[in-house]
Amino acid sequence: MTVVKTRRFSPLLAVIAFGCLLIAGGAKAAVEVQRVVSPGGIEAWLVEEHTVPFLSMRFAFRGGAKLDPAGKEGLAELASGTLNEGAGDLDALAYQKAIDDNAIRLGFDAGMDEFGGTMETLTERRDKAFELLALALTDPTFDQGAVDRVRGQLLSGLERDTKNPNAVAQKLWQRTVFPNHPYGRPASGTIEGVTAITTDDLHQFVRDRLTRDALVIGVAGDVTAEELGELLDRAFGGLPESGPPFEVAEVAPAASGAVLIERMPQPQSVVVWGQRGVKRTDPDFYTAYVMNHILGGGGFSSRLTEEVREKRGLAYGVYSYLAPRDHAGLFLGGVATQNERVAESLEVIRAEYARLRDEGVSEQELADAKTYITGSFPLTLDSNAEIASRLVGMQITELGIDYLEHRNQLIENVTVEDIKRLAGDLIDPNSFTVVVVGDPVAIEPTAAR
Amino acid sequence: MTRRREPLFGGAGRPILTERLARALRTGERPDSPPIDWIVLMPFFRHFAPRELGLAIAGFLFAAFATPVSAEPGKTFGAETFTLDNGMQVVVISNHRAPVVHHAVWYRVGAADEPPGKSGIAHMLEHLMFKGTDTIAAGEFSKIVARNGGSDNAFTSQDYTGYFQNISADRLPLVMEMEADRMSNLEFSEQDFLTEREVVLEERRSRTDNRAQGQFSEQIGAAQYLSHPYGLPVIGWEHEIRGYTYDDSLNFYRRFYAPNNAILIVAGDITADALRPLAEDTYGRIPAAEVPPRIRPAEPPQLAARRVVMYDARVANPEWMRSYLAPSYRTDEDHQAVALDILSTILGNGPTSRLYQSLVVDRQIATSAGAYYSGGSYDDTRFVVYARPRPGVDLEALETAIDEELAKLIEEGVTEEELERAKFGIQSLAVYSRDNLSTLARIFGVALTSGATVEDIERWPDLVEAVTPDDVLAAARLVLVERQSVTGMLLPEEEEAS
Numbered sequence A: 001m002t003v004v005k006t007r008r009f010s011p012l013l014a015v016i017a018f019g020c021l022l023i024a025g026g027a028k029a030a031v032e033v034q035r036v037v038s039p040g041g042i043e044a045w046l047v048e049e050h051t052v053p054f055l056s057m058r059f060a061f062r063g064g065a066k067l068d069p070a071g072k073e074g075l076a077e078l079a080s081g082t083l084n085e086g087a088g089d090l091d092a093l094a095y096q097k098a099i100d101d102n103a104i105r106l107g108f109d110a111g112m113d114e115f116g117g118t119m120e121t122l123t124e125r126r127d128k129a130f131e132l133l134a135l136a137l138t139d140p141t142f143d144q145g146a147v148d149r150v151r152g153q154l155l156s157g158l159e160r161d162t163k164n165p166n167a168v169a170q171k172l173w174q175r176t177v178f179p180n181h182p183y184g185r186p187a188s189g190t191i192e193g194v195t196a197i198t199t200d201d202l203h204q205f206v207r208d209r210l211t212r213d214a215l216v217i218g219v220a221g222d223v224t225a226e227e228l229g230e231l232l233d234r235a236f237g238g239l240p241e242s243g244p245p246f247e248v249a250e251v252a253p254a255a256s257g258a259v260l261i262e263r264m265p266q267p268q269s270v271v272v273w274g275q276r277g278v279k280r281t282d283p284d285f286y287t288a289y290v291m292n293h294i295l296g297g298g299g300f301s302s303r304l305t306e307e308v309r310e311k312r313g314l315a316y317g318v319y320s321y322l323a324p325r326d327h328a329g330l331f332l333g334g335v336a337t338q339n340e341r342v343a344e345s346l347e348v349i350r351a352e353y354a355r356l357r358d359e360g361v362s363e364q365e366l367a368d369a370k371t372y373i374t375g376s377f378p379l380t381l382d383s384n385a386e387i388a389s390r391l392v393g394m395q396i397t398e399l400g401i402d403y404l405e406h407r408n409q410l411i412e413n414v415t416v417e418d419i420k421r422l423a424g425d426l427i428d429p430n431s432f433t434v435v436v437v438g439d440p441v442a443i444e445p446t447a448a449r
Numbered sequence B: 001m002t003r004r005r006e007p008l009f010g011g012a013g014r015p016i017l018t019e020r021l022a023r024a025l026r027t028g029e030r031p032d033s034p035p036i037d038w039i040v041l042m043p044f045f046r047h048f049a050p051r052e053l054g055l056a057i058a059g060f061l062f063a064a065f066a067t068p069v070s071a072e073p074g075k076t077f078g079a080e081t082f083t084l085d086n087g088m089q090v091v092v093i094s095n096h097r098a099p100v101v102h103h104a105v106w107y108r109v110g111a112a113d114e115p116p117g118k119s120g121i122a123h124m125l126e127h128l129m130f131k132g133t134d135t136i137a138a139g140e141f142s143k144i145v146a147r148n149g150g151s152d153n154a155f156t157s158q159d160y161t162g163y164f165q166n167i168s169a170d171r172l173p174l175v176m177e178m179e180a181d182r183m184s185n186l187e188f189s190e191q192d193f194l195t196e197r198e199v200v201l202e203e204r205r206s207r208t209d210n211r212a213q214g215q216f217s218e219q220i221g222a223a224q225y226l227s228h229p230y231g232l233p234v235i236g237w238e239h240e241i242r243g244y245t246y247d248d249s250l251n252f253y254r255r256f257y258a259p260n261n262a263i264l265i266v267a268g269d270i271t272a273d274a275l276r277p278l279a280e281d282t283y284g285r286i287p288a289a290e291v292p293p294r295i296r297p298a299e300p301p302q303l304a305a306r307r308v309v310m311y312d313a314r315v316a317n318p319e320w321m322r323s324y325l326a327p328s329y330r331t332d333e334d335h336q337a338v339a340l341d342i343l344s345t346i347l348g349n350g351p352t353s354r355l356y357q358s359l360v361v362d363r364q365i366a367t368s369a370g371a372y373y374s375g376g377s378y379d380d381t382r383f384v385v386y387a388r389p390r391p392g393v394d395l396e397a398l399e400t401a402i403d404e405e406l407a408k409l410i411e412e413g414v415t416e417e418e419l420e421r422a423k424f425g426i427q428s429l430a431v432y433s434r435d436n437l438s439t440l441a442r443i444f445g446v447a448l449t450s451g452a453t454v455e456d457i458e459r460w461p462d463l464v465e466a467v468t469p470d471d472v473l474a475a476a477r478l479v480l481v482e483r484q485s486v487t488g489m490l491l492p493e494e495e496e497a498s
Helices: A012-018 A075-082 A092-101 A123-138 A144-161 A165-177 A191-196 A199-209 A225-236 A285-297 A303-310 A339-359 A363-375 A377-381 A384-396 A403-412 A416-426 B015-027 B050-064 B121-128 B140-147 B169-184 B190-209 B212-224 B238-243 B246-256 B272-281 B336-348 B354-362 B395-412 B416-435 B437-449 B454-466 B469-479
Strands: A002-006 A033-037 A043-048 A054-062 A105-110 A114-122 A215-221 A259-263 A268-276 A318-324 A329-338 A433-438 B080-083 B089-094 B100-107 B151-156 B161-168 B262-268 B306-312 B319-326 B366-373 B381-389 B485-492
Touching: A033 A225, A043 A225, A043 A384, A054 A123, A054 A384, A054 B416, A075 A105, A075 A114, A075 A144, A075 A191, A075 A199, A092 A123, A092 B354, A092 B416, A105 A123, A114 A123, A114 A384, A114 B416, A123 A225, A144 A165, A144 A191, A144 A199, A144 B366, A165 A259, A165 A268, A165 A433, A215 A225, A215 A384, A268 A339, A268 B190, A285 A303, A285 A318, A285 A329, A285 A339, A285 A363, A285 A403, A285 A416, A303 A318, A303 A329, A303 A339, A329 A339, A329 B190, A339 A416, A339 A433, A363 A377, A363 A403, A363 A416, A363 B140, A377 A384, A377 A403, A377 B161, A384 A403, B080 B272, B089 B272, B089 B437, B100 B169, B100 B437, B121 B151, B121 B161, B121 B190, B121 B246, B140 B151, B140 B169, B161 B169, B161 B437, B169 B262, B169 B272, B190 B212, B190 B238, B190 B246, B212 B306, B212 B319, B212 B485, B262 B437, B319 B395, B319 B469, B336 B354, B336 B366, B336 B381, B336 B416, B336 B454, B336 B469, B354 B366, B354 B381, B354 B395, B381 B395, B395 B469, B395 B485, B416 B437, B416 B454, B416 B469, B437 B454
Parallel strands: A043 A215, A259 A433, B089 B262, B306 B485
Antiparallel strands: A002 A033, A033 A043, A054 A114, A054 A215, A105 A114, A268 A329, A268 A433, A318 A329, B080 B089, B100 B161, B100 B262, B151 B161, B319 B381, B319 B485, B366 B381
């Protein structure tokens, strides 16, 4: 077994040295990320934490719902709901009783770019937990009755989505900007797709997609590197080495400039908009990250909240965010406001994007954003669950095992000039695809530009 | 960063999804089968904060579902407590894993303490608490916290109002000073009041009026309580929100916000010895004030089962639920609350539960089914059973099947095997909940504002361990009584015509 240790110091100290005058002291936290390679060759990144007797593990297989075959939209989602419905010699009830009897927390999820899982277990039940996980990953039963039951639950959820303004807005937006790409389809599937999936499809999904070459693992908690090595082999050692290769085209969201309105009977309209953004691997990612924080990512410190909520009382929530996908960068936003004030809200919001594009940000705004983004970083690493998830994200996006050490420096490096340049190049309120779901007044749908 | 799950439109603005996901992760249930009126039981946050909401749910559940276990009896969390000279209680939960703290002030006042006709004013005031003091300008509070690398939020429930910051441990004196400042020096303008009232109306639309389920839950809650103010929504009725005046908010503040009506809870990289002088120097300087006793209108005997049937065009699948009046940890007479926590787990928590196995797996008449109980409330609370039918199954047939399961339970009780599984699950929360400072603090906040002591919380695992099958049976027979219940049906509008 190979164990490479990388000592990491929390950047809080550095933050404070770089920060504004309000910051006067500092604290240091050591989070040591270890690269663990099991005897069988399974790699995981580990942060040991022995104060509480449990561990959190997050794992992900690259791929995800974007690989759902045409006509079988929802395959990854249905797999995520049925892997734990019986495995090996255990039927669904026996399997779930084993999970519950041992207070194991196990769940799978289908994202657009990854198929993921999360497991938490008490130290005293650790062996059982990894054994049950192995069964689910390598020998799921996919009993027809259980699959049909879970399918029924998914279909019920998809039907409810048709009346849920948030879901309607999200799906319509995706469909509009990605008309000819898997990203245009909902990760949760479609009614037709979920209906068409067979148990053979599920077995093939497991064979093709749950493979070692697509797997990344993050663990935090009460386990040593040596112990983890054995557990990794137990859970993941039986997976096939690789599956059929896949290729997904790079894509940019259509810059339609259209306003689409979906009429639904409700007092408040749900509005979402978006345009192209930057991918996680883009050299401008950190500039975009800080820029977005100032515009609409920073809650009460953001310009959108100030203008829309604090000054005008137009909404409870308004926000923007970067959504970097494997094959596309997105820069998205949303607001919910009473039907009578949708037009006014959109006008205020578009004006804020235009102001950012034309004027950039001030030195003070940048300094405040940096202080928050860097200073709050350790707060996001305070639990096993968060750390395990972060370790997986770092591997998926190939940030390097020492990322936590220099992440704050990457934020500190951003300048007002960088933001001015990127905002000028990137932001284009006229290109927004806007979806309004509700019964808005004084706003008409427009065709794509 | 990759989160546990990252929908395309993830991030702020999807609190419902986050709740479902949190529940799904916890129980192994599908994310599409949440209890119908979860939101009603959740505290209302000042702004969208999915992460905190998720944690809040964990903490809430923990307190609601009862609390748990450790090797050392009576020392589950190792909390320390002391009281300042002005009567303010302080709780410290040391955890030195990272140089950060969760700092919170919980007021023993919530929606159920509001004057008649002003429903939601506790929540409105919670929003206004960010509008400044004589030394901090409107809107600056959160910005100062952010400029110090911290994040903040606030929440309101029927029984409490809380304010918190997560921040580097060396910033603790700063946030204590600011929080103490707004405990006694709140100042806001008429214009800020009016603007915030609009924000609260939008919040109500998002949470309640844009969702048939939100309105349905509100109607069930109102039908459950004949006299007690728990029947009113935490966020307030829309017409009453519109009627708030500037003075209504300020009067509520003056009446209830005082150190002797508040609890300071700090979790993280701090000790009681280090915190005490800081607390004395900030909150300790605020004089105690007279606070009205916490006496709400009591429920009369509930003699008639109620039915709430709502039709709405926004309903895709019908929903069924039944809510029973139930004692809380404070109001029970013989430890029924802890037995009800176990009962709700056996009856309706996750895929191994009785309701799921019977209705979803065996009879195949429901897509989801479950039960929950929120015992961490000051006055009598609710025990809720819910289900969603499979297409083609009518709600009457579903109800008949549920009634059969409940009757069987009341007749035969639960098995030792079921009891042991439920106990271990509940007790495991004592370990899992220690993963997060906010969760830890919330366990204490919920319990302390609903009448528990720190010792009660630390000893809760013993209480869970002591429950017998007979205790569960007795609690079931006490609570699952039809005349104390509301049965709700939410149906698509087109069915009304037929």
